[in-house]
Amino acid sequence: MTAELRRVMGVRRFLLDKFDERAIAPGEPMALLNRRFVTVYLNHRFTLGAAIKAVGGMEYRYAVRGDTLPATRILPAAEQRRALEAALDAVSPGELAVPERVLRILAPRPFGYETDTRGFGSAAAPAFDQVGIARTLAAMVIGGLLDPTRAARLVAFADRDPQQPSLTEVIGRIVDRTWGAPAPAQHAALKRVVERVVADELIELARRSEATPEVRAAAEWGLRRIARQLAAPPPGRAAGDVAAHRQLAAADIERFLSRRDAPTAAPQPLAAPPGTPIGQEPVPPR
Numbered sequence: 001m002t003a004e005l006r007r008v009m010g011v012r013r014f015l016l017d018k019f020d021e022r023a024i025a026p027g028e029p030m031a032l033l034n035r036r037f038v039t040v041y042l043n044h045r046f047t048l049g050a051a052i053k054a055v056g057g058m059e060y061r062y063a064v065r066g067d068t069l070p071a072t073r074i075l076p077a078a079e080q081r082r083a084l085e086a087a088l089d090a091v092s093p094g095e096l097a098v099p100e101r102v103l104r105i106l107a108p109r110p111f112g113y114e115t116d117t118r119g120f121g122s123a124a125a126p127a128f129d130q131v132g133i134a135r136t137l138a139a140m141v142i143g144g145l146l147d148p149t150r151a152a153r154l155v156a157f158a159d160r161d162p163q164q165p166s167l168t169e170v171i172g173r174i175v176d177r178t179w180g181a182p183a184p185a186q187h188a189a190l191k192r193v194v195e196r197v198v199a200d201e202l203i204e205l206a207r208r209s210e211a212t213p214e215v216r217a218a219a220e221w222g223l224r225r226i227a228r229q230l231a232a233p234p235p236g237r238a239a240g241d242v243a244a245h246r247q248l249a250a251a252d253i254e255r256f257l258s259r260r261d262a263p264t265a266a267p268q269p270l271a272a273p274p275g276t277p278i279g280q281e282p283v284p285p286r
Contacts, residue, residue, distance in 0.1 A: 002082040005044065005051045009090060012043040019102050030107035034119035034128070037106065038273045041098070041120075041133060045140065045275055048090055052144040054083035055170060056153035077163045084145070084170060088177040091141050093190040096134040103128055121270040132270050134190045138197040139269040145174060146201045148208050151215040167215065171222035174198055179226050183242075192245045197269070199226055199249050203256050220257065227253050 023036040054075055063071035089095065108126035109115070120136075122129040144150075151167050158166040178198045184191055205211055206219035230250040234242060 002051065002054075002079070002086045005047050005083075005086045005090075008044045008047040009095065012040065013095075015040045015043060016099060016102070019099075021105055029110050029113065030105060031109045031113065032116075033106055034109075035116055035273075037102070038119060042137070042272060042275065044090065045272070048087060048141065049144065051083045051087050052141065052150075055080050055087070055145060055165070056150040056157065057083075058153065058157075074157050074161065074164065077161075077165060080165050084165070084173060085177075087141055087145060088174065091138045091178070091194050092181075093184045093187040093194075096137060096190045096194070097187045098130045098133075103130055118273045120273060123270070129270075131189055131193055134193050135197060135269040136272050138194045139201070140272060142174065142194070142197050142201045145170065146205045146219070148205060148211040148215060151205065151218065152212050155212065155214045155218070167218040168221055171202070171218055172225065175222055175225050175229075179229050188242070192242070196245070196249060199223070199253060202226075203252070206256070223253050223257060227257070 019037065019040050021030065021033065024030070024032045057075040057080060058072055059075065060072045061067070061069060063069070106128040120128070120133050123132050154165060154167040154170055157164045175198065178191075178194050181191065202219045202222045206216050206223065208216075211219070227250065230246050230253070234246065
């Protein structure tokens, strides 16, 4: 699965490099490129979803008495760890970025055309919002990895076999690969987007009523890990937008952990345009 995801991500990079106005017919509004671009930017969504399912994953059969094959099998620990790293690769700034030449041709919807539910929305309308679509993709990945039932399986499987990745190990890797990663030379805003998604998803997991106590404990452990990083001086001289990002995250985490009051409502990523089956309407993120 990990090798397949890396292959599909390579195809996606190729499509991004080649994307231009030839994706629509001559004479069509350039705004229609938005719908075509969805299939490029989210080209890997289903393979990525399969990799996420491998983390805390289990093969199972609806077995009956007398079957010779086992009813369940926990996926090998090494396979789960490889899948986790591959999924986190997909939300690195370099993978989330959209080439500038592509952004220049993604035109606004002209008057008289209805909103296209199969295209990307924009909080920066009429401009195309590349930061917003990065948040959408990051929420799909981080939210999938931190699903309450997946988290509970990680706890249960690690108890059965200490070689399996624990929930705190998975959360620690998510924090280290995002908040702990060095600042990129380009697209620093995309790194901050993913960092904020991680903090928001951990807060959400820690407050979910269906999450087990073990899961909520691990989520708060992850939040305190982020808080310790935020308490330390940032490397180098932080620019204003970096400082603002860190201050707000620190305040929201401290507010949640101290139970003083509800944190500011987390920004909701725009729903990803639907994939298959064709005709299915988008499902908003939780």
